[in-house]
Amino acid sequence: VGNRAFKYGDGFFESIAMFNRKMPLLDYHWSRLEFTAQVLAGVLPRRFDKERFENMVLDLASVNDAVKNARIRLQMFRKGGGLYAPDEDELGYVITIDKLDNEAFECGNGISAGIRDDCYKPVSMTSDLKTSSSLNYIVAAQFAKAEGWDEMILLNHYSHICEALHSNVIMVKGDKL
8 A cells, every 4th residue: 555656646557569479569668668757757677678578578478378469568656655755766567468369450340439528638748648547548438438439539628639548549631641
């Protein structure tokens, strides 16, 4: 109960797909992880780099029924105590792995999506971070489930589309992507 991610939401995560024991977007995720740690003034653990993380994931996959395709979740949290102001900045982590049935990113056959206009994502210096506080996403997911939608489009507080719960949002206007 003393964990700062539990007490204050002082943490962040990355969800990473692995297909045939390869993480195709690992460079992108690792860059975002380093950026998030920098914004939150968190210090990555000593000897914790992309190559070591990749090896840990492959080891974890091997001892879990030789999983080849998985959704990896790297949860980072600030160690130590303190109230709102932490008394240290080093980050701890937990890696979990959930088996996937698919062997590649799948496009699907279309989905039903909705927009709820009273659950805004704020625009701030932490807007782009995947923090431990995901209440907006939980509220949006519950609403989508109640409405029978597969997906939920999220708006920022200017009422502009900013993202979706589970999908990437790609807009085409005229001949511009």
